[in-house]
Amino acid sequence: MSTEPQSGPGISGDDSLEAAHERNRRIRRLLFGCAAVTVVTTVAIFLVLFDNAASYFFGARISEMLFAGEAVERTVSFVEFFTGTRWAPAHATPAHGVLPIVWGTLAITIGAGLVSIPIGTATALYLSEYASTGTRNKLKPILEVLAGIPTIVYGYFAISFVTPILVDGIATDILNPIGSGLDSISHLAPVLLEPVSAWMLGASVGRYSMLAGIVVVGTMTIPMVSSISEDAMQAVPDDLRNGAYALGATKYQVSTRIVLPAAVSGIFASYILALSRAIGETMAVTLAAGFNPTLTVNPFDEIMTMTAYLVSMARGTSAVGTVEYQSLFAVGLLLFLLTLTMNLLNDRLKQRFQEEYR
Amino acid sequence: MSSNTTNERTTGESTSETEGLSDDTIIETDISVGPDSSRTTGRPNTIVSADSLDVYYGDDRALSDVTIEIPEHRVTAMIGPSGCGKSTFLRSINRMNDRIPSAHVDGALSFRGKNVYDEDVDPVALRRKIGQVFQSPNPFPKSIYDNVAYGLRVQGKADDVDLDDAVERALRGAALWDEVKDQLDESGLDLSGGQQQRLCIARAIATDPEVILMDEPTSALDPVAASKIEDLIDELVEKYTVIIVTHNMQQAARISDKTAVFLTGGELVEFDDTARIFENPDDDRVEDYITGKFG
Numbered sequence: 001m002s003t004e005p006q007s008g009p010g011i012s013g014d015d016s017l018e019a020a021h022e023r024n025r026r027i028r029r030l031l032f033g034c035a036a037v038t039v040v041t042t043v044a045i046f047l048v049l050f051d052n053a054a055s056y057f058f059g060a061r062i063s064e065m066l067f068a069g070e071a072v073e074r075t076v077s078f079v080e081f082f083t084g085t086r087w088a089p090a091h092a093t094p095a096h097g098v099l100p101i102v103w104g105t106l107a108i109t110i111g112a113g114l115v116s117i118p119i120g121t122a123t124a125l126y127l128s129e130y131a132s133t134g135t136r137n138k139l140k141p142i143l144e145v146l147a148g149i150p151t152i153v154y155g156y157f158a159i160s161f162v163t164p165i166l167v168d169g170i171a172t173d174i175l176n177p178i179g180s181g182l183d184s185i186s187h188l189a190p191v192l193l194e195p196v197s198a199w200m201l202g203a204s205v206g207r208y209s210m211l212a213g214i215v216v217v218g219t220m221t222i223p224m225v226s227s228i229s230e231d232a233m234q235a236v237p238d239d240l241r242n243g244a245y246a247l248g249a250t251k252y253q254v255s256t257r258i259v260l261p262a263a264v265s266g267i268f269a270s271y272i273l274a275l276s277r278a279i280g281e282t283m284a285v286t287l288a289a290g291f292n293p294t295l296t297v298n299p300f301d302e303i304m305t306m307t308a309y310l311v312s313m314a315r316g317t318s319a320v321g322t323v324e325y326q327s328l329f330a331v332g333l334l335l336f337l338l339t340l341t342m343n344l345l346n347d348r349l350k351q352r353f354q355e356e357y358r
Numbered sequence: 359m360s361s362n363t364t365n366e367r368t369t370g371e372s373t374s375e376t377e378g379l380s381d382d383t384i385i386e387t388d389i390s391v392g393p394d395s396s397r398t399t400g401r402p403n404t405i406v407s408a409d410s411l412d413v414y415y416g417d418d419r420a421l422s423d424v425t426i427e428i429p430e431h432r433v434t435a436m437i438g439p440s441g442c443g444k445s446t447f448l449r450s451i452n453r454m455n456d457r458i459p460s461a462h463v464d465g466a467l468s469f470r471g472k473n474v475y476d477e478d479v480d481p482v483a484l485r486r487k488i489g490q491v492f493q494s495p496n497p498f499p500k501s502i503y504d505n506v507a508y509g510l511r512v513q514g515k516a517d518d519v520d521l522d523d524a525v526e527r528a529l530r531g532a533a534l535w536d537e538v539k540d541q542l543d544e545s546g547l548d549l550s551g552g553q554q555q556r557l558c559i560a561r562a563i564a565t566d567p568e569v570i571l572m573d574e575p576t577s578a579l580d581p582v583a584a585s586k587i588e589d590l591i592d593e594l595v596e597k598y599t600v601i602i603v604t605h606n607m608q609q610a611a612r613i614s615d616k617t618a619v620f621l622t623g624g625e626l627v628e629f630d631d632t633a634r635i636f637e638n639p640d641d642d643r644v645e646d647y648i649t650g651k652f653g
C-alpha cells in the first residue's frame with residue numbers, strides 16, 4: 001500500500017486500513033482452513049477405503065503394490081463379488097457374492113421409501129397448504145423431535161414394538177387367518193391361490209425381519225421427507241397461489257397443480273436425502289432386519305444389509321489382514337459410492353431448485 | 359339505495375351528462391379525461407355494489423362504511439393514498455380476503471344483487487365469475503399455453519371447448535398473440551414483464567369472467583408496456599367490467615369512466631364520473647390528493 005503523505009481527495013490507504021485488510025486476510029485463511037478440513041477428510045476416507053478394498057480383490061493394497069512391489073495375486077474375483085448369490089466371507093467355506101447384502105440394503109431402502117415418501121409428502125402438503133398457522137406451529141416441532149431421536153432408540157422401538165407386536169400381529173392375526181380361509185377355497189384356482197395361501201399360512205416372524213426394518217427406517221425418514229418438502233412448498237411464492245385461487249381453483253387444485261409442480265425439485269431432493277439416509281442407516285436397521293444375508297422377497301424373513309454386515313464384522317472378531325477383514329473395505333467402498341451417487345443427484349436437483357425462481 | 363352523499367350524483371347519470379364531458383362545472387385542466395369510446399352512452403346496470411362495508415384485519419379496520427355501486431361494462435378506478443384500503447376492497451369483491459386468516463367483513467358486498475358473503479355463496483364459484491390481475495405479474499412456472507389454459511382446466515371447461523382456440527382467443531384478447539404465437543410451449547416466465555402481465559390478463563379472460571379486478575396492474579411496468587395495458591383495458595370493457603386500482607392519476611383519468619377516491623382510514627370519500635372527480639371534486643381532501651398536495 002502507498003504510504004505517500006495524505007493529499008488529494010483522501011482515498012489512498014493508510015495504516016489503520018492496512019491493519020483491517022490484514023485482519024481480513026487472516027480470517028479468510030482461518031475460514032479456508034476449516035473448509036479444507038472437511039474436504040481433506042472426505043478425500044482421505046475415500047483413499048483409505050479404496051486402498052484397502054484393493055487388497056480384498058488383489059491380495060495387496062494399491063499403496064503396497066506401488067511402493068513395496070507387492071505381487072498382484074487374485075483373491076476374490078470381481079465376477080464372484082458382483083454376481084455371486086452367497087455372502088459368507090468368514091465362513092469355513094467362504095463365499096464372496098455381495099448381492100444378498102446389496103439386496104438387503106435395496107429392499108430396506110425401497111420399502112422405507114414406499115413408507116416415508118407418500119406419508120412424508122402428504123404431511124408436508126397438509127402442513128404447508130391445509131393446516132392453519134396454529135396447527136402448523138404445533139405439529140412442526142413434533143416432527144423435528146422425531147427427526148432428532150437417536151437411531152439406536154429406533155432400534156429399541158424395533159425390538160420392543162415393531163417386531164413382536166406389529167410384524168407378528170400382521171403375520172399371526174391377519175395373514176394366517178386369511179391364509180387358512182384361502183386354503184379352504186384354493187381348489188377353485190389352485191395355481192393362483194395355493195402359493196398365496198401357503199405363504200400366508202407360513203407367515204411368522206423370528207427375532208428379525210425385512211418388514212420390521214422397512215417399518216423402522218420408513219418411520220425414521222418421514223420427518224426428512226416432510227420437513228424438506230414442506231420447506232420447498234413454502235418457498236413457492238404466494239403470488240402463484242393467489243393467481244390460481246383467483247381463477248377459481250380449489251385448494252386441492254392449487255396444491256396439486258401449482259404447489260407440487262413448482263416445488264417438485266425440492267420435493268425430489270427430500271426423497272433422495274431420505275433414501276440415502278435409508279441406505280446408510282445402520283443401528284436401527286441392524287436391530288430390526290437382522291444378520292442373515294438372504295436373497296429373499298418374503299418380508300418376514302431375516303435379511304442383512306451392507307451396513308449390518310459392517311457392524312457385525314467391525315465388532316472385531318476377524319484378524320487384520322484376513323480376507324473377511326478386507327471385505328469390510330470392499331463393502332464400505334460400495335456403500336460410499338452408493339451414497340455419493342445419491343448426494344450428487346441431490347446437488348443437481350438443488351441447483352435446479354434454485355434456478356426456478358430466479 | 360345509497361346513503362352516502364358523495365354517491366348522489368352517480369344515480370343521476372345520463373347520456374348528456376357524460377357525453378363530451380360537457381358538464382358546466384368543467385374547470386381548465388391539462389389532464390385529458392375519460393376514454394372516448396361509445397360506452398359513455400346508455401345507462402349501465404350495477405354489477406358490484408357495497409353497502410356499509412367494513413373490513414377488519416384483526417381489530418384494525420381497513421375499510422369503513424363503504425357504500426358504492428359499480429356499473430357494468432365500465433372501467434372504475436380506485437385511487438387513494440397508500441394503505442387506504444384499495445387492495446382490501448378489491449380482495450373483498452372476489453373474497454380473496456378469505457385467504458387472510460385475520461380478515462373479516464361486516465356489511466354487504468353484492469355481485470349482481472347477491473351478497474357474496476351469504477352463507478350459500480361458494481367463493482370458488484364467485485372467483486370463476488370475477489377474475490383478477492395482480493400488481494406484479496405472476497405467471498405460473500408453466501408454458502404460455504398452460505398458463506392460459508389453467509383457468510379452463512381447473513374450472514372443468516377444458517373438455518367442453520376447443521382449448522387451442524380458447525387459448526388463441528384469450529391471447530388475442532390480451533394483445534399478446536402476435537408476440538407469442540410461435541412460442542406457446544415456452545415458459546411464461548421467459549416473457550418480459552409487460553408480456554407477463556398481458557399473459558396474466560389472457561389467463562384471466564380465458565375463462566370469460568364478468569368482472570376483472572386489477573390491482574395496480576402497470577405499476578411494475580415501463581411506460582410503453584403500461585400504455586399497451588391501458589389500451590387493452592379500453593377494449594376489455596366491451597365484454598367485461600373492469601375495476602382497477604391505480605396510483606397513477608393520469609392513468610385513472612385516461613382510462614376510467616368512474617373514479618372512487620379512498621382516503622386514509624379506509625373511507626370512500628368520493629365516487630363519481632371520472633371527469634367530474636378530476637375537474638371539480640366536492641371534497642377538498644380529494645382535490646388536494648389529486649393535485650398532489652397530499653398522499
Ligand SMILES: Nc1ncnc2c1ncn2[C@@H]1O[C@H](COP(=O)(O)OP(=O)(O)OP(=O)(O)O)[C@@H](O)[C@H]1O
Nearest residue numbers: 415420438439440441442443444445446447458460
Ligand atoms: N394481510 C393483512 N393483514 C393485516 N393488515 C393488512 C393486511 N393487508 C392490508 N392490511 C392493512 O389494511 C390497510 C389497507 O391495506 P391495503 O393493502 O388494502 O391498502 P392499499 O390502499 O391497497 O395500499 P397500497 O396503495 O399501498 O397498495 C393497511 O393499513 C394495511 O396495513
Ligand SMILES: [Mg+2]
Nearest residue numbers: 444445446573
Ligand atoms: Mg394495494
